Amino acid sequence: MSVIRINLLPHRQLKRERQAKQFNLLAGGVAALALLTIVAAHLLISAAQDNQARRNEFLRQEIAQLEAKLKEIKSLKEKTQALQARKTAVESLQANRTVPVHLLDQLARRLPEGVHLRSVKQADKTLSLQGYAQSSALVSTYMRNLEESEWFENAVLIEVKAATVNNLRSNDFSLTLTVSDPNAQATKGTP
Numbered sequence: 131m132s133v134i135r136i137n138l139l140p141h142r143q144l145k146r147e148r149q150a151k152q153f154n155l156l157a158g159g160v161a162a163l164a165l166l167t168i169v170a171a172h173l174l175i176s177a178a179q180d181n182q183a184r185r186n187e188f189l190r191q192e193i194a195q196l197e198a199k200l201k202e203i204k205s206l207k208e209k210t211q212a213l214q215a216r217k218t219a220v221e222s223l224q225a226n227r228t229v230p231v232h233l234l235d236q237l238a239r240r241l242p243e244g245v246h247l248r249s250v251k252q253a254d255k256t257l258s259l260q261g262y263a264q265s266s267a268l269v270s271t272y273m274r275n276l277e278e279s280e281w282f283e284n285a286v287l288i289e290v291k292a293a294t295v296n297n298l299r300s301n302d303f304s305l306t307l308t309v310s311d312p313n314a315q316a317t318k319g320t321p
Contacts, residue, residue: 240275284308
């Protein structure tokens with residue numbers, strides 16, 4: 131005779147419990163893996179932020195140093211321009227220091243006999259002369275003589291009027307001239 135074996139154990143329930151246990155283990159593993167991934171991502175992002183913050187601070191320091199150097203360069207440029215202006219002024223004074231001597235020399239050399247100067251004034255390139263002469267022809271001669279000089283040009287007679295000087299009849303005159311520096315013209319003409 132044969133015996134029928136019946137399993138009275140609840141095998142379906144055991145199977146469900148086994149599946150539930152596997153599911154819980156698998157869910158726990160996935161949750162742990164997700165948590166690990168989140169922590170690793172957070173650490174990586176935090177490290178990247180710290181690195182970027184260090185780089186930003188380094189760049190700020192470098193920018194501050196460059197701005198300080200730019201201010202120093204600007205200051206040096208201003209000092210250089212001031213020194214250049216001084217140098218130009220000194221060179222101009224050095225070049226023009228003999229001009230008044232030449233002007234007075236030319237005024238005296240070109241002065242005909244019978245003409246006397248009372249005042250000489252210079253404003254920029256304009257020279258104003260006042261004096262007296264024995265005749266108006268001598269004033270005209272003096273103007274021509276001055277025009278022949280390389281130091282003067284554009285002689286313009288302002289006024290001639292009769293006057294008495296030391297009980298002698300004479301002509302009081304005033305004229306203007308333009309001063310031209312022959313040294314400057316010579317250097318301009320040279321290439």
